[in-house]
Amino acid sequence: MSMVPSAKSAGALYWPVQARRNIGVRSLFLVVLAFLVAYGVLFPGLFTASGFAKFTQSWFPLALVAMAQAILMLTGGISLAIGATVSLGAVIAATTMAGPLGVAGGVAIVVLAGLGIGAATGFIVVKLRLPAIVVTLAGSFIIGGAALLILPRPGGAIPAWLSDLLAGDTPAAFVLLVVIVLLWKLYLATPLGLSLYAAGENPVGAYRSGVPVDAARVAAYAISGLLSTGAGLFVAAQTGSGDPVIGTAFTLNSIAAAVLGGIGFLGGQGTMRGALAGSLLLSLMISVMFFLGFTPVAQYVAQGLIIIGAVAIPQFRKVQP
Amino acid sequence: MTTVAPLLAARGASKAFFGNPVLRGVSIALQPGRVHALLGENGAGKSTLINLLSGALRPDGGEIEVDGRAVPRMTPALARQAGIAVVQQELSLTASLSIAENIGLGAYPKRFGLIDYNELAARAKAACALVGLNEPLSTPVGQLALGRRQMVEIAKALYRMPRVLILDEPTSSLSATETKILTDLLERLRGEGIAILYISHRLNEVMALCQHVTVLKDGTCTADRSLQGTDAAGLVRLMVGRDPGDLFPQWQPSASPASAISVRGFSAGLMRDVDLDIRAGEVLGVGGLVGQGQEDLLLGLYGAIPAKAASAVVNGASGLPGGVPKANALGLAYVPADRKREGLHLIHPILTNMMLPAFARLPALKLRSRKTERETGKSLAAQLAIKGDLQRPAQALSGGNQQKVALAKWMPHDPLVLLLNDPTRGVDVETKREIYLMLRGFAAAGKAVVLLSSDTPELVHLCDRVAVVREGRITATLERAALSEEAIVSAAMGAEKQKVAA
Numbered sequence: 131m132s133m134v135p136s137a138k139s140a141g142a143l144y145w146p147v148q149a150r151r152n153i154g155v156r157s158l159f160l161v162v163l164a165f166l167v168a169y170g171v172l173f174p175g176l177f178t179a180s181g182f183a184k185f186t187q188s189w190f191p192l193a194l195v196a197m198a199q200a201i202l203m204l205t206g207g208i209s210l211a212i213g214a215t216v217s218l219g220a221v222i223a224a225t226t227m228a229g230p231l232g233v234a235g236g237v238a239i240v241v242l243a244g245l246g247i248g249a250a251t252g253f254i255v256v257k258l259r260l261p262a263i264v265v266t267l268a269g270s271f272i273i274g275g276a277a278l279l280i281l282p283r284p285g286g287a288i289p290a291w292l293s294d295l296l297a298g299d300t301p302a303a304f305v306l307l308v309v310i311v312l313l314w315k316l317y318l319a320t321p322l323g324l325s326l327y328a329a330g331e332n333p334v335g336a337y338r339s340g341v342p343v344d345a346a347r348v349a350a351y352a353i354s355g356l357l358s359t360g361a362g363l364f365v366a367a368q369t370g371s372g373d374p375v376i377g378t379a380f381t382l383n384s385i386a387a388a389v390l391g392g393i394g395f396l397g398g399q400g401t402m403r404g405a406l407a408g409s410l411l412l413s414l415m416i417s418v419m420f421f422l423g424f425t426p427v428a429q430y431v432a433q434g435l436i437i438i439g440a441v442a443i444p445q446f447r448k449v450q451p
Numbered sequence: 452m453t454t455v456a457p458l459l460a461a462r463g464a465s466k467a468f469f470g471n472p473v474l475r476g477v478s479i480a481l482q483p484g485r486v487h488a489l490l491g492e493n494g495a496g497k498s499t500l501i502n503l504l505s506g507a508l509r510p511d512g513g514e515i516e517v518d519g520r521a522v523p524r525m526t527p528a529l530a531r532q533a534g535i536a537v538v539q540q541e542l543s544l545t546a547s548l549s550i551a552e553n554i555g556l557g558a559y560p561k562r563f564g565l566i567d568y569n570e571l572a573a574r575a576k577a578a579c580a581l582v583g584l585n586e587p588l589s590t591p592v593g594q595l596a597l598g599r600r601q602m603v604e605i606a607k608a609l610y611r612m613p614r615v616l617i618l619d620e621p622t623s624s625l626s627a628t629e630t631k632i633l634t635d636l637l638e639r640l641r642g643e644g645i646a647i648l649y650i651s652h653r654l655n656e657v658m659a660l661c662q663h664v665t666v667l668k669d670g671t672c673t674a675d676r677s678l679q680g681t682d683a684a685g686l687v688r689l690m691v692g693r694d695p696g697d698l699f700p701q702w703q704p705s706a707s708p709a710s711a712i713s714v715r716g717f718s719a720g721l722m723r724d725v726d727l728d729i730r731a732g733e734v735l736g737v738g739g740l741v742g743q744g745q746e747d748l749l750l751g752l753y754g755a756i757p758a759k760a761a762s763a764v765v766n767g768a769s770g771l772p773g774g775v776p777k778a779n780a781l782g783l784a785y786v787p788a789d790r791k792r793e794g795l796h797l798i799h800p801i802l803t804n805m806m807l808p809a810f811a812r813l814p815a816l817k818l819r820s821r822k823t824e825r826e827t828g829k830s831l832a833a834q835l836a837i838k839g840d841l842q843r844p845a846q847a848l849s850g851g852n853q854q855k856v857a858l859a860k861w862m863p864h865d866p867l868v869l870l871l872n873d874p875t876r877g878v879d880v881e882t883k884r885e886i887y888l889m890l891r892g893f894a895a896a897g898k899a900v901v902l903l904s905s906d907t908p909e910l911v912h913l914c915d916r917v918a919v920v921r922e923g924r925i926t927a928t929l930e931r932a933a934l935s936e937e938a939i940v941s942a943a944m945g946a947e948k949q950k951v952a953a
Contacts, residue, residue, distance in 0.1 A: 320564055
């Protein structure tokens with residue numbers, strides 16, 4: 131085995147592999163682009179600094195929960211506790227940051243809570259071999275209850291400077307998202323990260339190949355929890371205070387975004403870039419329909435129809451090759 | 452000649468599943484620089500033996516030895532450390548990952564904690580070159596044809612630089628060219644001193660490639676010897692042959708000339724261009740190695756999967772049924788092999804299971820008559836000797852009794868053709884005997900019984916004729932006089948040209 135790869139082969143595998151992963155989401159990218167253009171026409175302010183900042187801020191939490199859901203779906207799992215975990219992250223942030231712990235302490239607790247809840251959920255699902263959907267449904271009651279215990283009614287506070295930094299006229303949300311995506315690429319370049327796909331699609335084969343299947347799955351749950359409480363922190367910064375039920379809608383929206391992004395329910399199918407595009411599409415759809423004057427009820431109906439359509443179209447293609 | 456300690460060996464290994472012995476005192480020794488063939492019929496215990504050797508299962512008795520030293524607790528991880536690589540029949544690949552990522556899976560080269568893609572590319576490329584895979588390494592495995600995936604699986608084993616290479620039917624999905632590449636490769640690896648265990652149903656491959664053979668039959672070793680001076684017919688004899696005892700009922704001719712099903716140019720699933728006549732009053736066996744398309748033949752006739760035929764007559768009606776309700780109306784009944792998932796609704800009462808086909812025939816909103824159901828259930832239970840309370844869930848029954856319920860549910864409708872998919876798999880001997888008697892009884896009553904079976908003695912001793920399926924075609928139809936285990940196994944493996952008797 132040559133330990134010194136030739137200059138030609140340097141990067142000759144990693145980038146083609148990445149490029150191949152785009153193939154499945156190309157048409158999705160086109161649709162997202164079309165929606166972006168439509169949105170830009172309807173709302174020219176998108177291309178100003180503050181317009182861009184506002185738009186990325188409205189997308190950011192959905193992007194995080196879509197990633198949180200997608201990483202679990204890639205391992206063959208799912209979470210119904212994402213919304214509750216977002217709420218918990220928000221109330222922890224709102225009750226700690228203004229207190230003696232300060233922003234740094236608050237962030238640390240939000241991070242630890244996310245990792246801890248995720249790892250505990252993952253441990254129960256993986257080690258006890260229980261269905262993820264049941265464990266996370268029960269988890270959503272427990273976590274949601276904990277959020278209500280910490281902060282029974284909306285309140286608490288986020289330091290104003292943090293709110294201004296994250297949710298003011300700055301592109302901080304976009305920068306953060308770029309950083310998170312880069313960290314994800316880094317994780318996927320580790321053996322444990324890439325094992326996600328094998329553990330989700332062919333667990334028996336992965337186990338026989340020496341992949342630490344259980345560890346890969348528990349790690350996925352921990353990361354998912356972290357992304358969820360992180361989204362909660364951001365939402366609290368946006369509103370300037372904590373609300374114990376603010377995350378509820380994120381559970382189903384995270385599934386919708388992941389499904390729109392081409393993540394399959396059976397595990398190992400799909401890409402994170404697809405899930406992100408799906409969350410962007412969902413976010414754009416909501417905004418465009420708002421500008422077109424859809425009533426909220428009509429928005430929900432249209433959203434549902436579009437999601438079913440997005441999932442059904444590839445099926446039709448399969449039937450008639 | 453072999454004074455060297457075997458790289459990997461089993462000594463007197465035994466294994467039982469749920470009290471059913473699968474391996475009894477089997478020994479095998481893999482020597483460096485030798486291709487060792489492992490032969491045996493379906494269910495002879497080959498896969499279990501591989502699982503013991505690779506640490507996926509632990510033996511109940513006996514020992515696994517690496518380099519002549521006993522390893523008391525063999526695990527897959529230990530096996531990998533010892534340089535044992537297994538190419539399983541079911542692939543261990545991930546469709547959405549690239550060829551290189553699949554080949555390195557579980558053993559990626561690392562650099563600063565990250566996968567070293569350059570090193571991976573170099574090593575995967577070397578492994579691919581060995582098996583003649585020239586697709587770009589970044590191609591997702593999901594885009595490859597089955598044969599190419601098999602080659603990736605083999606490259607994955609080679610990537611780990613094994614000392615012992617175990618291949619479980621590696622050529623079953625390979626083209627002739629790919630098979631050639633593989634056999635050349637195995638020759639070369641043998642020359643490098645690797646021990647190879649080769650499992651295949653293709654006897655000519657085994658004869659050409661291997662030096663030593665172990666034959667398993669019903670979980671015991673019937674031969675462990677050099678292949679020199681052995682011929683294919685001799686190997687087949689070592690794999691088959693069992694004392695039928697009084698397991699099977701006395702065979703009596705009952706075939707009448709009346710045709711129940713007649714198809715020409717029939718295709719369904721894996722099956723292509725099949726001409727088949729099924730006569731009333733006969734038991735027609737369908738044999739062959741597992742997964743050659745036999746099941747598709749039954750399902751296609753039953754209308755459960757799409758099928759087409761140049762011409763078809765089913766119980767006097769022309770054309771294939773095209774759907775299960777239509778097939779039922781024409782007097783066809785199908786009993787699936789997988790009782791737990793397809794044949795029965797395990798958590799529901801035995802009685803409900805028996806009544807299910809009847810529910811399909813009743814007007815949808817007519818009230819059920821519990822009394823009639825109970826009476827029908829009772830008479831069915833008596834007829835088929837199903838013991839116990841019919842209100843218990845079906846899962847409370849033994850495998851054999853479950854099978855009887857799966858059969859019983861069709862009886863009230865007096866089917867003219869019974870399509871049975873391996874009805875005696877996992878059934879105890881006593882119940883087997885009862886089922887055999889029943890099947891002969893059905894035939895004597897003028898029904899046509901189609902018996903798909905993986906149990907060769909069953910085909911020989913119970914059937915009037917046996918159609919042997921290989922690679923989606925009926926390669927031989929053996930009449931009663933020509934029936935023998937050797938004849939069926941030979942036809943199934945393509946060991947010799949069979950005369951096709953009409």
